[in-house]
Amino acid sequence: MGQVTLGSLFDGIGGFPYAASFYGIRALWASEVMEDCISVTRRHFPEMCHTGDITKLHGGRLPPVDIITFGSPCQGLSLAGKRRGLLDERSGLFLEAVRVIYEMKEATDGRYPRFALWENVPGALYSAGGRDFKAVLEALTEGEVPMPRSGKWANAGMVRSGRTDIAWCVYDAQYFGTAQRRRRVFLVTDFGGKCAGEILFIPKSLQGYFAAGGTPRQGISAFAGGDFEGTGSGDGRGLTGDRMPDDMVYCIAGNTIGRKPWNGGHGTSCQKGLSYTLTTVDRHVVTAPAMAGHSRLSRSCMGKKRYAARRLTPLECERLQGFPDGWTRYRHGGKEIGDTRRYEMLGNSIAVPCAAYIMQGMCQALAGDDRQGVSG
Secondary structure, eight states: OOOOEEEEESOTTTHHHHHHHTTTOEEEEEEOOOHHHHHHHHHHOTTSEEOOOGGGOOGGGSOOOSEEEEOOOOTTTSTTTTOOGGGSTTGGGHHHHHHHHHHHHHHTTTOSOSEEEEEEOGGGGTGGGGHHHHHHHHHHHTSOOOOOTTSSOOSEEEEEETTEEEEEEEEEGGGGTOSEEOEEEEEEEESSSSOHHHHHHSOOOOHHHHHTTOSSSOOOOOBOOTTSOOOSOSSSOOTTOOOOOSSSTTOEEEEEESOOGGGOOOOOSOOTTOEEOOOSSOEEEEEEEOOTTOSOEEOSSSTTSOEEEEEOOHHHHHHHHTOOTTTTTBOTTSOBOOHHHHHHHHHHSOOHHHHHHHHHHHHHHHHHHHHTTOOO
């Protein structure tokens, strides 16, 4: 099999290209408009081309790639936003990504891309009474997709239309080796076969990613959807029984500071060894046994013991998302990036192990096609 290639729309800080790199996938180009994010990815992927604003791209003029990833903006779909769904001009950029994909397919006689991978908040399944997700499926299949009889989309499912095979599943990062409770919907579109479900649903280990030391604990894949039989214990442990240590300063707590009540609950109590979802608006804290004479003590969540609270550092946030230490610390030219900006970039990014799990499945599917003499 020749080298698998990738294009990253709404690239952010290069989460998808980084996840892909563990399996020899080469990121050829990325589309992003935030200068700090572009500067971070230029530092880590100096050979990757930056194509700019997605609304100004034509997929037929981009270098063809096997995989296109896009974690399109979620503000209109998130509980923390105004829930305007795809009507929100930011979340509506999803349709720009679909346009780029089909322009590339037309220009390559349907050969590229073979796969598309979309990541978003679970609210994408529910916004506008489920009609937004129906629109997502119809845009990718270029056909009509009926609403479920229940009126609600399950946390895991499949749709097949002609040669387009789609599967989606809500993954929780805590079951993929990170100490973060982060639920996100991942949707795989297979334009040339019927491998989407195999990629998302068949358990496999993350050999390449964890062998490279991507995260401090190895976990095996687990489905996070309430409509799908779970394979994790729900207490911060993966199938291996591994867990982040809960007796040291790096004991993560679910507390957030200054969260607005109208933005919904996001964890107001502590849970040893596990952080709540990193976002761009919350100030997450760590608790640890208080030192004698420490002035910042709290009895709010750890029983009678006294604990000191402090904000998570950008380095800890990088680890919770599965990035190497210091991933967001410097711009391309070596100038340091401020903490506030780093928190924002990391909160907007992806949990790398979840994406790596899917990338591994895509590589296996492409390798299987080569063994069977199937062209993409």
